[in-house]
Amino acid sequence: MTPDTLPKPRKSPVQARSAATVEAILEAAARILESEGLDGYTTNAIAKRAGVSVGSLYQYFPNKDAITAALVLSDSELMATRMQEVRASYTARPIRECIDALIDVAVCHQFDRPMLARLIDLEEHRLGQDFGLKAAKQKIVMVVRNLLESSEIDLPFDLDTTTQDVFALAHGITDAAGLNGETDRAHLNARIRHAVLSYLGLPTS
Amino acid sequence: MTPDTLPKPRKSPVQARSAATVEAILEAAARILESEGLDGYTTNAIAKRAGVSVGSLYQYFPNKDAITAALVLSDSELMATRMQEVRASYTARPIRECIDALIDVAVCHQFDRPMLARLIDLEEHRLGQDFGLKAAKQKIVMVVRNLLESSEIDLPFDLDTTTQDVFALAHGITDAAGLNGETDRAHLNARIRHAVLSYLGLPTS
DNA sequence: TTTTAATGCGAGCTATTGCTCATATTTATA
């Protein structure tokens, strides 16, 4: 029914092999979500694909949701890191180029494994954000928000709304393209770029 | 006794009460998806909320997926009908007004029950499209495709791509707004209108 | 080496889910 108490850590890996186990579990979970969807996403299947036993799995994760939460969190943190890096390395260059690079990061993140991205999105909302996810998400949003704020662009709506919509429309286009089986990432980038720039009132150039 | 010994397609409602049962089941299924998500979405729960027994449920649906498929299909058909109606009643008026009306239809469809819309979307891809869904989806797409084709707009990309992206970005913005708890539909409409029109290279007016 | 802690294992318990079937009740038909 209502989401249970938050997934709390069980054991922390101390030796190298256990860290590898944890990593294998998370990777297996991602692969199963990607290839089998929620149907095949069982703890037994995860353990099997990871090459470990269920018992080992439950030594590091208190329950199934904790695995999903760890997956979701690491996904967001990776995204946050990448976007911050891009932003940092483009501070001295025209904003248009930074936008291009950020779009490419976002598209890469979602486009190659569309089903995984979609299911992670779904699980995010089921699990809530009380496990560090909110902070990671905030980092991601802030990159774009700060970029827009520091720019001289005359935004079509208020700063937060504009930021949210830019993310949302890019996400929507990528999602549709991914599920549609498209493979041309450059073309996808161009379309999102067009959508974002025109939404912001900038010349598509 | 029974003429057929093999599993045959389920009954079609003949009497009025059975039609009501079918309707109650579909409505209950939608309500459960909306309020409980996939977790609470069990056949027993559906039957209970519909006020019928599981046995009755399985007289009209061969399995759980058939319920979901019926839900998905009726959802798409409703959308197709509404969009075709709007398109028909706006043939003599400026294309901008038609776009506005179509956006409103799409937003209404998704915004009031965002979780339901999201889960229906997910299930669509799990179930495939071999139950009449493809036709309904095609109807929806065709409304916008024909509108764009017959217009004098210089499209930013080819017709199909542009059509898909317009849907996708509107969908993305609505999805984010819905999950974000927004309630101002007019404001949402304005934002999507801005996104669509600028994507199409039309003045936001 | 011996001892202790960390890690790994997987059969199987408990709860739940999708679904059936024998039976009961309501409606249509003769």
Next chain:
DNA sequence: TATAAATATGAGCAATAGCTCGCATTAAAA
């Protein structure tokens, strides 16, 4: 009214899920 057809019921079955627990194995500490 009598008979058949349609509809409704819900206890319970088979399958499967999440998860535990006693024990085996490996690595670190003494």
